[in-house]
Amino acid sequence: MLDAKLLRSDLETVAEKLKIRGYTLDVETIQALEAQRKEFQAKAQTLQAERNSRSKGIGKAKAQGEDIAPLLAEVESLKSQLEAAEKSSEEVQAKLHEIYSSIPNIPHESTPAGLEEEDNVEIRKWGTPADYDFEVKDHVDLTEARGWYDNDAAVKITSGRFSVLKGPLAKMQRALTQFMLDTHAENGYEEVYVPYLVNQDSLRGTGQLPKFEADLYKISKNEEHDTSDRDLYLIPTAEVPITNLVRDEILEESALPLKFVGHTPCFRSEAGSYGRDTRGLIRQHQFEKVEMVQVVHPEKSLEALEELTGHAEIILQKLGLPYRLMALCGGDIGFSAAKTYDLEVWLPGQSAYREISSCSSFEDFQARRLMARFRSGQGKPQLVHTLNGSGLAVGRTLVAVLENYQNADGSVTVPEVLRPYMGGVETI
């Protein structure tokens, strides 16, 4: 959520900056509603003040044994006026809140202009895709025949877009997870274990709600056994539970930056994604991801994004996987992000670079909704800046390892850094 004060004082500038991401702000509607808000809110507050002071008067008169009947009659007429004023005030504020909740973050000035994926800017490349003197297979062909990847079983158990991994493949996914967590811990991240189901407040805090409910799996309660009226959702990313650790918190300035890393499964309903990447492990309703989250001082968020992105790159470098770093353009960054770098790994099976990590700075956009603040000196609490990045998407990393390390005979060499996590095995 953007700063309401900024929206009131400098709406035109905000509208201008949002054009960079192809978003058109309805300036006239907002201005009209703001004018109403101001009028109704002021009126309601004046009436409340009136009622409060008169009610106090009644209390004092009663204490002195005076007749309070005439005073009561006076206040009576206030009541209906106040109720009406409060109602209009609440209605306008609810409308404004809905509009404000649906406005995306303002892109950072260093975010490249452009609306299409083609407008993303390549920052650097690392590694060189290998030349294979045999016909390369994709990860499905490499694993299905050996019984390690079983789509049919997943369909039987659940439905499409889920997968069953077996044997060395399942083990390698676990090895990758362990390797990533350990590496990030060495770089100063505190490992956290968090719930996979979250409430609505958490999803609002990080910006998935209210706009993107369709992408989420909602857990409906069993009425017979659960009288709670709270719906829970499966997390689409560990960003949600981890970033919400600081919701409603006022941190000490000295506690910043906070750096967390966690591994969770992620659940995405991804309506509309059918037809893209229908084969294999690239796009699933359930996948594993290691996520880094940083909570930093507002002046440090830009350099923190570079650092965090670097931490994701280290994983790819240690695994020896060729990749490129892309700065996403205004039209391609997510709703809550001010600036985003994507890491794209080389997949020989597709002869293409594919996204394997997304690292974003949200500046104070999430923090405002989260009420995540810090106290510096004697001053008022200020909003922190939040960042996160995949470090990495484990399922896609598994695909990348399989395809980049494949041999002519269909076996796969285990990258050296992974061997300690796989009992020293050198090939699978």
Place this chain on the structure above:
RNA sequence: GGAGACGUGGCCGAGAGGCUGAAGGCGCUCCCCUGCUAAGGGAGUAUAGGGUUUGUAGCUCUAUCGAGGGUUCGAAUCCCUCCGUCUCCGCCA
């Protein structure tokens, strides 16, 4: 899951319809006193939003005593629902 108790500011803890945005204590900040690794005295110390304003200053209004709703001229205080904590029982990895 069953029964009972409870949820107040950074922390502890009073308050049981009006004089309570909230006593008292601890902690913290500032000032004074004191020459010694201590103590004493004084002041201050929640958050959000609105209005005013060149102003993240000041003034002022509103809201907030787990959350939401209700009763009332008036609710931390009464009623309802939910969330959470603790104790005992049950169940379970």
